[in-house]
Amino acid sequence: MSTIADNLSSVIARIGAATQAAGRAPGSVNLLAVSKTKPAQAVREAHAAGQRHFGENYLQEALAKQAELADLDLTWHFIGPIQSNKTKAIAEHFDWVHSVDRLKVAQRLAEQRPAHLPPLNVCLQVNISGEASKAGCEPAELAALAAAVGALPGLCLRGLMAIPEPGMSIDEQNVTFARVRALRDGLDGALDSLSMGMSDDLEAAISQGATWVRIGTALFGARDYSKPEPTA
Template sequence: MSTIPESVAKVRARIREAAQASGRDPQDVQLLAVSKTKPAGALREAFACGQRDFGENYLQEALAKQAELADLALTWHFIGPIQSNKTRALAEHFAWVHSVDRLKIAQRLSEQRPAQLPPLNLCLQVNVSGEASKSGCAPAELAALAGAVAELPNLRLRGLMAIPEPT
C-alpha cells in the first residue's frame, strides 16, 4: 500500500507525462484530490506534499474537516449532488461547486454567497449520456442554463462537469 507522499508523487508524474504528451504545460493542470471519507490527518499529509485543492461530497463531513484544517490554506470544492437546503452552507464554506444542474440552485448560491467572499466558482453538471441514474441538465438545455447562470452576480461560471457512461 502506497503512502500519501508516494501516491501524490505518482499522480503528479502521470499528469506531467499526459500534459507533455498532449503539448500542454503540466503547470496548467490542477489536481483536485477527492477527500471524501478520508480523515483530516490524511489531508494535512497531502497538504505537506503540495496538494491544495480538495473535493468533498458529504457536506457535514466537509464542514468538520474545514474546521479542523482551518490553519491550512486549502481550496474546498463541493462535488456532490446539491439539495436546496444545503445551498447556504455551500455558498459560505466552499470556493467551488461542481455539480449545479438547475437554475434554482445557482440562484440560491448567488443570493447566499457572503459579500466579503469572492464569487463562487461554478461548474454546470451535464448529463451527456442521458442516463436516468445520473444528475445533470440535458445538453439541449445547457446554453440557456449557462446564460442565466453567467448573469448571476456572486457566481463565476468556470466550466462543465459530466460523468458519462463508461462506453
C-alpha cells in the same frame, strides 16, 4: 504500503505525462484531490506533500473537516449533488462548486454567497452519458442554463463538469470527453474550465482538454464500501 505522498507524486507524474502527450502547456491541468469519506488526517498528509485543492461530496462531512483543518491553506471544492437546503452552507464555506445542474440551485448560491467573499467559482454539471441515475443538466438545456447562471451576481461561471459512465474503452472515453469540450466551447463567454477525468480515465480527459481532474482512489486508496456513505 505506499503513502499518500507517494501516491500524490505518482498521480502528478501521470498528469504531467498525459499533458505532455497531448501537446499542452505544463501546469495547464489542475489536480483536485477527492477526499470524500477519508479522514481529515489524510487531507493533512496530502497538504504536507504539497496538495492544496480538495473536493468533497457530502456537506456535513466536509464542514467537519474544514473546521478540523482550519489551520491549513486549503481551497475547497464541492463536487456532489446539491440539495436546495444545503446551498447556504455551500455558498459560505466553499471556493468552487462543480455540480450546479439547475437554475434554482444557482440562484440560491448567488443569493447566499457572503458579500465579503469573492464570487463563487461554479461549473455546470452536464449529464453527458444520459444516465437516468446521474445528476446533471441535459446537453440540450445547457445553453439556456449557462446564460442564466452567467448573469447572476456572486457567481463566476467557469465551465463544465461531467462524470461519464464507467467501463468505457479508451476510444469511448475520448469521444465522450470531446463532446464535453465541444459543449463548453459552444457556450457564450470565456469559459476556461473543464472538470472531467478521474483515477481510471484521467489520460483521456487530459487529451481532450480537462483543466481539473478529480482524483480520489489513486491518491487515498479504495473507499470502504462496507460502511454506509455519509448523507449530503
